[in-house]
Amino acid sequence: MPRFAFATVVPFGRERHGVLMRAASAEVPPLPLLEQIEAVLRLDGGQVLHYSDKRHGQRRKRAPVAAGRGHAHRRPAARRRHQRRKPGSSRSCRKNARPGSTAGLLLLPGAKPPVAMPSRGKQICSCFDVTDAEIGAELMRCRGGADERLVQLQSALACGTNCGSCIPELRRLVRAGAEKCLGPAMKTFVRVAEVWTPSPDGSLLELASGLFDAAPAFGAISRTMCFGRAEGLPGHAWDEGRPLLLPHLEGSYFRRAAAAKAAGLTARVALPVFVSGKLTSVVVLFCGDDETHVGAVELWHNDPRVSTDLTLADGYYGSTAPAFEELARDGSIARGAGAPGLAWQREAAVFIDDVPRSRQFLRAGAAASAGIVRALAFPCSTLGRESWVLNLLSSGTTPMARRVESWRPEGSSTHLQRAFGFCEQQGPLPAGASSALPIESLGPIGLAWWTGVAQAASGEAALAALPTAAGAGLRSALLIPGTSDDSVSEVIALYF
Numbered sequence: 001m002p003r004f005a006f007a008t009v010v011p012f013g014r015e016r017h018g019v020l021m022r023a024a025s026a027e028v029p030p031l032p033l034l035e036q037i038e039a040v041l042r043l044d045g046g047q048v049l050h051y052s053d054k055r056h057g058q059r060r061k062r063a064p065v066a067a068g069r070g071h072a073h074r075r076p077a078a079r080r081r082h083q084r085r086k087p088g089s090s091r092s093c094r095k096n097a098r099p100g101s102t103a104g105l106l107l108l109p110g111a112k113p114p115v116a117m118p119s120r121g122k123q124i125c126s127c128f129d130v131t132d133a134e135i136g137a138e139l140m141r142c143r144g145g146a147d148e149r150l151v152q153l154q155s156a157l158a159c160g161t162n163c164g165s166c167i168p169e170l171r172r173l174v175r176a177g178a179e180k181c182l183g184p185a186m187k188t189f190v191r192v193a194e195v196w197t198p199s200p201d202g203s204l205l206e207l208a209s210g211l212f213d214a215a216p217a218f219g220a221i222s223r224t225m226c227f228g229r230a231e232g233l234p235g236h237a238w239d240e241g242r243p244l245l246l247p248h249l250e251g252s253y254f255r256r257a258a259a260a261k262a263a264g265l266t267a268r269v270a271l272p273v274f275v276s277g278k279l280t281s282v283v284v285l286f287c288g289d290d291e292t293h294v295g296a297v298e299l300w301h302n303d304p305r306v307s308t309d310l311t312l313a314d315g316y317y318g319s320t321a322p323a324f325e326e327l328a329r330d331g332s333i334a335r336g337a338g339a340p341g342l343a344w345q346r347e348a349a350v351f352i353d354d355v356p357r358s359r360q361f362l363r364a365g366a367a368a369s370a371g372i373v374r375a376l377a378f379p380c381s382t383l384g385r386e387s388w389v390l391n392l393l394s395s396g397t398t399p400m401a402r403r404v405e406s407w408r409p410e411g412s413s414t415h416l417q418r419a420f421g422f423c424e425q426q427g428p429l430p431a432g433a434s435s436a437l438p439i440e441s442l443g444p445i446g447l448a449w450w451t452g453v454a455q456a457a458s459g460e461a462a463l464a465a466l467p468t469a470a471g472a473g474l475r476s477a478l479l480i481p482g483t484s485d486d487s488v489s490e491v492i493a494l495y496f
């Protein structure tokens with residue numbers, strides 16, 4: 001070491017162990033000195049990869065050794081004065097090491113690696129060598145408030161559990177992650193929702209309410225329109241007495257195709273609501289479509305005269321992997337199987353918040369490959385004996401909605417309880433008897449329950465009337481009455 005102007009020796013050890021020696025001098029060291037170091041490191045034998053460039057002062061050696069014994073590897077032992085060494089550490093040396101490629105790089109000329117080395121990100125916790133990229137990926141899986149997310153983060157990555165000096169930065173990242181998840185820029189898979197209701201004389205469908213934050217120009221056009229029976233998508237759903245899915249803009253009877261295309265909307269599904277044989281409303285959902293919108297809409301159908309199973313009537317898969325679509329189109333679903341089969345059997349909505357790990361979801365493997373994480377299936381209101389089930393599927397980064405709930409009676413006729421609830425910010429919500437509330441206190445949920453008319457509520461005043469949404473940063477809600485035996489049996493709530 002005294003023979004160099006600068007020299008350090010640092011032991012390291014976790015997954016791999018060793019000693020990292022660094023030395024530098026203003027001039028290229030004499031060859032005998034380099035050979036002496038190589039001899040100490042046993043890099044003077046025959047089984048050694050060797051690169052030498054005398055003109056540029058580059059000299060490298062690497063000795064492959066048996067697995068489990070580590071390796072001796074000498075990087076450039078000397079550099080010219082104008083070549084500056086980049087900062088580094090024994091830990092980054094170990095973590096960034098790519099043994100499979102290092103040998104190849106060793107024999108290439110030049111001081112820089114010829115391939116881009118992926119960055120691990122900025123180190124946040126030096127005790128456990130955790131980077132901001134690793135923290136960001138883990139935060140996508142965390143649920144609950146800021147403190148709960150921090151605890152989950154610490155138990156998953158150990159960051160902040162030793163000296164604690166990184167905790168302020170961890171708290172900042174947890175806050176930033178929550179804002180990113182619920183900020184105005186976040187897109188949901190369902191982009192626009194409309195509620196059409198019959199005119200007073202029952203001859204037309206008029207726009208009663210809508211959620212157009214993601215497509216205001218499209219909303220302005222919708223507000224000028226009305227539909228007769230069998231006119232446009234809402235009119236056809238009314239006329240046919242069943243849900244309709246239009247996966248493509250072109251070649252359909254959809255009258256606002258150009259405006260929808262300009263707003264980045266694609267698949268549309270119309271859900272008529274019938275109570276006691278009468279149409280109360282038609283809900284139309286529009287989904288977004290770009291490479292960040294992983295999601296699918298499926299309409300499953302059973303005709304008891306033909307089959308005992310559900311088969312796919314229509315589906316929209318956007319940029320979702322084709323293998324997932326093929327599985328749906330080639331198969332059928334038995335009553336009680338998978339999310340659509342369960343919703344059909346229970347005559348009630350079914351929500352799965354972690355599709356890849358769910359035993360209830362039949363195509364979990366293909367869904368995981370396609371990036372599908374959430375599934376909401378619910379039976380659709382119809383006039384005939386046939387059964388229809390809508391299945392909404394989305395990723396975790398573009399969820400179908402920011403929050404999903406189902407409200408059902410809890411035994412009395414005066415209260416509703418949350419049958420299930422899932423919030424993208426808070427995770428699973430309390431459900432069951434403890435969540436029961438008087439119907440009149442539930443705002444638009446109570447209104448949808450009493451009238452059987454779907455409701456689209458937006459703005460602070462409307463959200464303030466939803467006691468369960470207070471303080472969750474939600475801006476609007478769509479309440480869809482679910483029916484069974486021709487009467488309202490639940491209210492499905494989608495929050496945006």
Ligand code: FES
Pocket residue numbers: 124125126127128159160161162163164165166167
């Ligand atoms: S720097 Fe994170 S626990 Fe010490």
